[in-house]
Amino acid sequence: MEAEDWEEEEKVRSAPRGASKTGAAKGRIQATREGQITAIGPRGCEVVPTGGNPLACKPKSGLAVGDRVMFDETGTIRRVLPRETTLSRPDPMNPRLERVIAANVDVVVMVAAIRAPVLRPGLIDRYLIAIEKGGSEALLCITKIDKMESVEELGQVEPYRRLGIRVFPVSMKTGEGVEELRGALAGKLAVLVGHSGVGKSSLMNRLKPDANAATGEISRLYQKGQHTTTASTMYTMRDGIRVIDTPGVREFGLWDLTAAEVERHFHDFDAFRPECQFADCSHTHEPVCGVRKALGRGVIAQARYECYLRLREEVS
Ligand SMILES: Nc1nc2c(ncn2[C@@H]2O[C@H](COP(=O)(O)OP(=O)(O)OP(=O)(O)O)[C@@H](O)[C@H]2O)c(=O)[nH]1
Ligand SMILES: [Mg+2]
Ligand SMILES: [Zn+2]
Structure with a gap:
C-alpha cells in the first residue's frame, strides 16, 4: 500500500480536542484512505481500497456492500461517503x-x-x-x-x-x-x-x-x-x-413510506389518475375513479391493484 494514498486531512479531524497539528501527528494519528465495501457477512467485512487489493475490516453497523468509505490503518471504518443510490x-x-x-x-x-x-x-x-x-x-x-x-x-x-x-x-x-x-x-x-x-x-x-x-x-x-x-x-x-x-429474503417491508407515496409509485395508475374525481383519490371507494374503471376493463392488472391495497393498508 502506498503511503501517499492515506489522506492527511483526516489526521486533524481525529486529533484530540485542543491538540496542535504537530501534537496530533504524534502517535495517535489515524490517517484514512478511500475504498469500497465489497463483502459483509455476520463476522466481518471486506474493503477494496481505490486501486488496491481487498483488506479485511472491522464490522460497523449500518454499512452496506457498495458503500464508499474512509477507513484507517487499523481496519476501522471512520466515515461512510454520501450514497448515490x-x-x-x-x-x-x-x-x-x-x-x-x-x-x-x-x-x-x-x-x-x-x-x-x-x-x-x-x-x-x-x-x-x-x-x-x-x-x-x-x-x-x-x-x-x-x-x-x-x-x-x-x-x-x-x-x-x-x-x-x-x-x-x-x-x-x-x-x-x-x-x-x-x-x-x-x-x-x-x-x-x-x-x-x-x-x-x-x-x-x-x-x-x-x-x-x-x-x-x-x-x-x-x-x-x-x-x-x-x-x-x-x-x-x-x-x-x-x-x-445477497442472502435470500423471507419478507421485504417498505421503508419510510406513506399511503400517498405508495399510490404515486404505482405507475400503472398514471394514465388513469386524471379521470378520478378527486386529486387525492385512494381508488378504493370513490364513485368516480379512473383507476377502478381501468381495473374493470382489465387494463390494470388485478394482482397489481390488490398489492396496492395491501401495501396501502400496511403503511397506514
Ligand atoms: N432447473 C433449474 N434449477 C435452478 C436454476 N437456477 C437455480 N437452480 C437451482 O435452484 C437451487 C437454488 O439455487 P441458489 O443459486 O442456491 O439460490 P439462491 O437464490 O442463491 O438462494 P439463497 O442463497 O438461499 O438466497 C439450486 O439447486 C440450483 O441448482 C435454473 O435456472 N433452473
Ligand atoms: Mg445464494
Ligand atoms: Zn381513483
Missing part, C-alpha cells in the same frame, strides 16, 4: 431501523423463479417501490424457465413489461438468456435480490464461472430455498460488470 428496507428485527441492502448500485436485478419456489409478484411490487425510492434502475430476471410447461406461464410478468421494466427469462440449467442479461449489465454495478432458492448464486456462477458462490437445493417438502447465502458479496467480471450476490 440505496436499496433499503426496515430491519426485520427492529422495523424503526433502516437496513441498506446495497449502496451505490446502478441496477437492482429482482430475481424470481417461474417455479420452485412459486413466483410471488407481491415481492416484486415491493422491490419496485424501494428501487424507485432509492434511485437505481430495476430489472426483472425470471429463472428456471427450463421448468416451465408452457411459455404462457410468463404471462405473470406481463404487467411489469407494460411498466417498461426489462424482463430477462433465464435458465441456469441450459444457460439460455444469461448473455442477454449480461448485455444489460455492461459497465454497471448491480445487486441480485429475491427469495431464497430462486437461483441468485447460480446466476452469479453463470455470469462468472470462477465465482464459486455456494448454491443449495430447495427443500423437497416446502419447495423453498434453505438460505444458503449468508453474506453479501461483490464479484467483478468482464465487460466492466460488478454484481453483488
Whole structure:
C-alpha cells in the first residue's frame, strides 16, 4: 500500500480536542484512505481500497456492500461517503431501523423463479417501490424457465413489461438468456435480490464461472430455498460488470413510506389518475375513479391493484 494514498486531512479531524497539528501527528494519528465495501457477512467485512487489493475490516453497523468509505490503518471504518443510490428496507428485527441492502448500485436485478419456489409478484411490487425510492434502475430476471410447461406461464410478468421494466427469462440449467442479461449489465454495478432458492448464486456462477458462490437445493417438502447465502458479496467480471450476490429474503417491508407515496409509485395508475374525481383519490371507494374503471376493463392488472391495497393498508 502506498503511503501517499492515506489522506492527511483526516489526521486533524481525529486529533484530540485542543491538540496542535504537530501534537496530533504524534502517535495517535489515524490517517484514512478511500475504498469500497465489497463483502459483509455476520463476522466481518471486506474493503477494496481505490486501486488496491481487498483488506479485511472491522464490522460497523449500518454499512452496506457498495458503500464508499474512509477507513484507517487499523481496519476501522471512520466515515461512510454520501450514497448515490440505496436499496433499503426496515430491519426485520427492529422495523424503526433502516437496513441498506446495497449502496451505490446502478441496477437492482429482482430475481424470481417461474417455479420452485412459486413466483410471488407481491415481492416484486415491493422491490419496485424501494428501487424507485432509492434511485437505481430495476430489472426483472425470471429463472428456471427450463421448468416451465408452457411459455404462457410468463404471462405473470406481463404487467411489469407494460411498466417498461426489462424482463430477462433465464435458465441456469441450459444457460439460455444469461448473455442477454449480461448485455444489460455492461459497465454497471448491480445487486441480485429475491427469495431464497430462486437461483441468485447460480446466476452469479453463470455470469462468472470462477465465482464459486455456494448454491443449495430447495427443500423437497416446502419447495423453498434453505438460505444458503449468508453474506453479501461483490464479484467483478468482464465487460466492466460488478454484481453483488445477497442472502435470500423471507419478507421485504417498505421503508419510510406513506399511503400517498405508495399510490404515486404505482405507475400503472398514471394514465388513469386524471379521470378520478378527486386529486387525492385512494381508488378504493370513490364513485368516480379512473383507476377502478381501468381495473374493470382489465387494463390494470388485478394482482397489481390488490398489492396496492395491501401495501396501502400496511403503511397506514
Ligand atoms: N432447473 C433449474 N434449477 C435452478 C436454476 N437456477 C437455480 N437452480 C437451482 O435452484 C437451487 C437454488 O439455487 P441458489 O443459486 O442456491 O439460490 P439462491 O437464490 O442463491 O438462494 P439463497 O442463497 O438461499 O438466497 C439450486 O439447486 C440450483 O441448482 C435454473 O435456472 N433452473
Ligand atoms: Mg445464494
Ligand atoms: Zn381513483
